[in-house]
Amino acid sequence: MLRRATPADLEAIYRIEIACFKERRFRRDHVDWILRNERAVTLVEDDGQGVAGAIMLLMEGQVCRVLSVATMPEHRRKHLGTEMMKAAEDEARRRGCAQVRLEVSTRNYGAIEFYRGLGYKTDGVLYGYYSWGEDAYSMLRSVTPAEGSPSGPHR
Numbered sequence: 506m507l508r509r510a511t512p513a514d515l516e517a518i519y520r521i522e523i524a525c526f527k528e529r530r531f532r533r534d535h536v537d538w539i540l541r542n543e544r545a546v547t548l549v550e551d552d553g554q555g556v557a558g559a560i561m562l563l564m565e566g567q568v569c570r571v572l573s574v575a576t577m578p579e580h581r582r583k584h585l586g587t588e589m590m591k592a593a594e595d596e597a598r599r600r601g602c603a604q605v606r607l608e609v610s611t612r613n614y615g616a617i618e619f620y621r622g623l624g625y626k627t628d629g630v631l632y633g634y635y636s637w638g639e640d641a642y643s644m645l646r647s648v649t650p651a652e653g654s655p656s657g658p659h660r
């Protein structure tokens with residue numbers, strides 16, 4: 506079940522970062538900052554036994570930025586990642602965003618396939634984007650702001 510994370514999920518989310526990212530993982534204090542940030546939204550996949558995946562979003566005006574999305578290795582290819590991305594898009598629409606954006610390492614072939622399958626398009630290459638020198642693709646998907654949301658149609 507997908508639910509909104511709270512600061513009490515810090516250790517579980519940090520464990521996901523450690524298990525899923527080699528170089529590009531967030532530090533614990535950065536995850537804590539995201540969990541407490543009013544402009545950020547973190548959702549976790551929790552089956553009652555533990556947290557199997559997490560997605561962290563930052564709302565930047567009309568852009569919803571995916572800071573991180575990860576599924577624990579033993580839970581992959583069960584469409585949890587898809588569910589988290591769809592929930593991110595719903596959250597973006599509710600908040601009046603017109604785009605969901607993300608950056609992905611040009612070497613992260615699995616994630617690139619995952620995003621492409623969800624309809625994300627590459628709109629640029631960010632050379633040396635990561636601190637260790639790897640390049641990233643900038644990818645985006647347009648979404649329609651929900652009716653009644655800050656930039657959506659009003660009745």
Ligand SMILES: CC(C)(COP(=O)(O)OP(=O)(O)OC[C@H]1O[C@@H](n2cnc3c(N)ncnc32)[C@H](O)[C@@H]1OP(=O)(O)O)[C@@H](O)C(=O)NCCC(=O)NCCS
Nearest residue numbers: 525574575576581582583584585586587615616618619622
């Ligand atoms: C990328 C990631 C989040 C996908 O999570 P997931 O829960 O396995 O994704 P889903 O099961 O929803 O995958 C949906 C579809 O995406 C594609 N896909 C997912 N992972 C893929 C991979 N490694 N290689 C190729 N295609 C892949 C497939 O088409 C898949 O559908 P299928 O299983 O029916 O073939 C997960 O692999 C992960 O946590 N990776 C490490 C962290 C990371 O790189 N995150 C993204 C960068 S921020």
